[in-house]
Amino acid sequence: MTAEVVEDEAAFYSKAEMYWKEIPPTVDGMLGGYGNISNVDITGSKKFLQKFLGEGAGKTGTSCALDCGAGIGRITKRLLLPLFQTVDMVDVTKEFLSKAKSYLGKEGERVGNYFCCGLQDFHPQQGRYDVIWIQWVIGHLTDGHFVQFLRRCKLGLKPNGIICIKDNVAHEGVIMDDVDSSVCRDLPSVHRIMKEAGLQILAEEKQDNLPEDIYPVQTLALR
Numbered sequence: 001m002t003a004e005v006v007e008d009e010a011a012f013y014s015k016a017e018m019y020w021k022e023i024p025p026t027v028d029g030m031l032g033g034y035g036n037i038s039n040v041d042i043t044g045s046k047k048f049l050q051k052f053l054g055e056g057a058g059k060t061g062t063s064c065a066l067d068c069g070a071g072i073g074r075i076t077k078r079l080l081l082p083l084f085q086t087v088d089m090v091d092v093t094k095e096f097l098s099k100a101k102s103y104l105g106k107e108g109e110r111v112g113n114y115f116c117c118g119l120q121d122f123h124p125q126q127g128r129y130d131v132i133w134i135q136w137v138i139g140h141l142t143d144g145h146f147v148q149f150l151r152r153c154k155l156g157l158k159p160n161g162i163i164c165i166k167d168n169v170a171h172e173g174v175i176m177d178d179v180d181s182s183v184c185r186d187l188p189s190v191h192r193i194m195k196e197a198g199l200q201i202l203a204e205e206k207q208d209n210l211p212e213d214i215y216p217v218q219t220l221a222l223r
């Protein structure tokens with residue numbers, strides 16, 4: 001549990017904000033120097049997400065998606081804008097959202113909202129989203145805030161909407177990273193949080209073809 005590793009909650013959030021303010025607004029910056037894994041990541045995500053999308057009974061629509069912890073819009077640009085009519089972005093670092101406006105190019109005109117806000121404080125508009133994509137940011141939330149955020153995300157979904165979480169998983173327990181002020185949870189901890197948020201796991205998949213020296217990455221679809 002994060003309560004065991006996060007001593008001072010206010011400092012946990014403010015240190016993370018200070019860390020990201022110093023990071024260059026580039027793909028490499030978003031991926032901690034591993035910009036070269038972006039293609040593999042996006043290709044894997046597209047394959048995972050497309051299984052749910054389409055028309056007909058039970059299928060997830062393609063009108064609006066939300067990119068959480070969006071940064072400069074690496075995922076918005078290559079995964080979400082090509083699949084959804086409108087994409088909203090939310091991130092705590094205003095410099096990244098400013099950069100997104102040029103980084104996304106012409107297609108960026110279909111970004112509906114740039115929300116500059118921590119996910120711990122963010123309330124998605126009820127019933128607005130077909131897909132809420134949350135990648136490489138859950139470690140910046142305490143367990144309590146993560147549960148509450150997921151509950152609000154659930155309310156933000158349209159019928160047949162899904163929440164997708166893609167993130168690093170620890171081998172065991174909850175590991176603190178003092179450099180960027182984040183935690184890495186093992187899969188049982190993530191599952192427990194999802195259950196507490198009242199979400200069911202529809203699919204779960206490990207991302208293949210990542211370097212050996214980084215944490216394994218898991219993608220989950222929930223509603």
Ligand SMILES: C[S@@+](CC[C@H](N)C(=O)[O-])C[C@H]1O[C@@H](n2cnc3c(N)ncnc32)[C@H](O)[C@@H]1O
Nearest residue numbers: 020030069071074091092093118119135136140
């Ligand atoms: C590792 S980067 C990932 C960016 C993007 N998801 C991607 O995969 O390219 C983490 C992002 O989370 C943002 N972030 C950190 N703490 C946050 C918080 N509490 N709420 C919202 N965004 C946060 C940072 O500003 C940064 O853009």
